[in-house]
Amino acid sequence: MSERNLKIKLQCPMPKLDFDVITLGHGSGGLLTNKLLDSGVFHLFDNDYLRERHDGAVLKLDSQTAFTTDSFVISPIFFPDSNIGELAVNGTVNDLAMCGAIPQYLSLSFIIEEGLKMNEFWKILIGIKSAADKTNVKIVTGDTKVVEKGKGDKIFINTSGVGKVHEHAQISINNVKAGDKIIVSDTIATHGVAIMSVREGLEFETAVKSDTRGLNHVVSKLLDEFGKDIHLLKDPTRGGIATVLNEIARDRNHGVKISQKQIPIQNEVNALCEILGLDPLYVANEGVFIAVVDSRISEKFVKKLKSMDYGKNASIIGEITESHPRQVVLTSSISGKRIVNMLAGEQLPRIC
C-alpha cells in the first residue's frame, strides 16, 4: 500500500446560520450572496487579497509564471476520506507542478445546484481549506453561481491557479528525446477505482481510497536536484497513463515503449479493476505523475522519489524511442507486445 495522504482535521465548526440549504438567491450577487460568503467563506480563507473584496486580486508575480485551469464535476462529491473541494485544489496545484511551477495563488468558482445542503457545502469548504494549507496556496479570488434544481448536479468547482516557475525547471515536450526514461511516481489507478467502488456500493468492502494529494512539494525537491534533466512532467488524470503516454508520443512524434511488469499497482486495485472490468492503464489518477527524464539520472531520480512521501513505489516503466513514432507499445507480463491506444469513448464519466 502506498503511504496514505494524512488528512488535516481542521477544527472549524460550521457557523450558525439562518438557512440550511443554498437557494437561487445565494447566487444573486446581492444580499444573500454576501451572507453566504460572510458566513464563513471569507473567514476560512482569510488573507490580504480576499480582504480587498474586489473583482480580482492584485498579486506580485514572477516574470516566469505558470497559469492553469480545471473544472471539477466528480460524482459523488463525497468519497472516502476526501471530497470534491480537496480534489479541486489538488488538481490545479498538480497541473501547476507539472509545468515545473511552485503553486502560489488559486481562484475558486462554484456552480451550485439549488438545494445543496449548507453542511455539505461547509464540508467541501473545509476540504478546500485543508488542501490549500497543505499545498501552501492562497485562495485569492472567487465567484459563486447558483442554478435551478435539475440544471446542475449538487456542485461543480472551477479552480484556476498561478505559480512561479522553478528556477531550474525546463519542462517542455520539445526537450523529450529518444532514450529518455519514463517514470511513474507511485501506484496507478487508485483514484478511479476508489470512486468506482463508491458508485458500485463496494466502498465498505475495500480500503482503496482516492490518491488525491498535492504533488508540488515533491516535484519542487526533484527540480532542486535534477533541474533541466527532467524533460517533461504530466499527471495522468482522466484517461490514465495510457492517454498521457499517447499524448507524449503524438506531440513529440516519437515512440513510447513500456513494460507491464514495471508498472506499480496495488494488488487490491488490480483485483478491483478485474471485478469492475477496467483496464488500469486507462483509470484516472490524482496523486501520481509521469516524468520523462534524461536516462543518465533516471536511477537517481527514482531513488530520490522512493525516499519521499508519495513516491515509495516509483518505477521506471519504459522509455522514449525513435522506432514506432506516435505509438505506445506495451510488453505484457508474459512478454507479448501490444499497442496501447488512447482512451476511446468514455470509461468512467465524471471521475474528476
Next chain:
Amino acid sequence: MSERNLKIKLQCPMPKLDFDVITLGHGSGGLLTNKLLDSGVFHLFDNDYLRERHDGAVLKLDSQTAFTTDSFVISPIFFPDSNIGELAVNGTVNDLAMCGAIPQYLSLSFIIEEGLKMNEFWKILIGIKSAADKTNVKIVTGDTKVVEKGKGDKIFINTSGVGKVHEHAQISINNVKAGDKIIVSDTIATHGVAIMSVREGLEFETAVKSDTRGLNHVVSKLLDEFGKDIHLLKDPTRGGIATVLNEIARDRNHGVKISQKQIPIQNEVNALCEILGLDPLYVANEGVFIAVVDSRISEKFVKKLKSMDYGKNASIIGEITESHPRQVVLTSSISGKRIVNMLAGEQLPRIC
C-alpha cells in the same frame, strides 16, 4: 440609444466533423476530447502557449498582476447579437479592468451537458474568439468536462484571467473618501432587460440588446489620463448598481448618495423594466462601470468618457458622504429620499 457594440463577423466556417452532438466521451480526456479540441478549438485560438499542449501555460508576467475568475451560467445561452461565449470573455476582461489592469491572458473551461449540438458549440467558440480579439487577450489554457443529460444546462463556461496592472492605477476601496464623485459610464440595465425580453418572448418587439462588451480599452485610456485620481472601479453586473453602491458603502464604512435624475437609462429599457416589474437599479449590466473619482477631476473624467466609445451617456450620479455610513440614499425624481438596499433574494436568476 447608446452606441452599439459592433460585432466582428468572423469568417470561420465550422470544420467538417463525424459527430454533430457532444457526448460524454468528449469529456473523457481521451481520444474524443482530443478530437473535439483538434476539430477547431486549437486552430481557432492558436498561439504559442496553446501549441505546447501542456497542463498549463508559462507566461511572462509583470510583478503587479491582477488575477480574477468568473463562471457563466446564463440562460438562454444565445441572445440577440451575442452569446455566453462572448459574455464569458468580456466578463472576465472587465473584472481585470476594474482592478486597473490591462487584461492579457485568459483560461477557458467548459462544463458541457451531453447532447449540446456541435454547431451551437461552434457559435459559442466564435463568440469567444471575437471577444478575445476585440479585447486583445489570448486564450492560453483550458479544460473541457461533459456531464450527463439533466445534470447541467447546455453549457457553463468559466474564464479566469490575468493582466498587468496599469502603471498609474491605484485602485482600492481604501482610497475612496468623502466628497468623491460617483460616475456611471453609460446607460444602465440593458443587459438584464435584454435577457429578460428573450425569456419572456419579447425579443422581436424590442431593439434592446445586451451591452456585453470589453471595457478594458476605455479604462486603460482613463487611467493614462487620470491615474491615481480614480479611486475605485466596479462593474455592476448581478445585483445592478444598487448592489455595487451598497458594497462600496459597507466596505468603506461611508455613505453613498445618488440622484435618480442623473442615472442614465434608455427610454425603452425603462419602459421594459416597468412592463417586467423590475427596478433598473437592481438589473444586471455587462458593459458599464461605476467609477469613484476625486471630485477635482470628475467633470473632466465624464467629458473624456463621453468622447469615447461606450461612454456617450456617462454621468455623475452622486457622491461619497460621511453622513449615513453604510447606507445608499437616493433622491428620487420628485425629490423624495429613500434608502436603496442591497438586492435581497433573486431578481433575475442566471443573468450571467
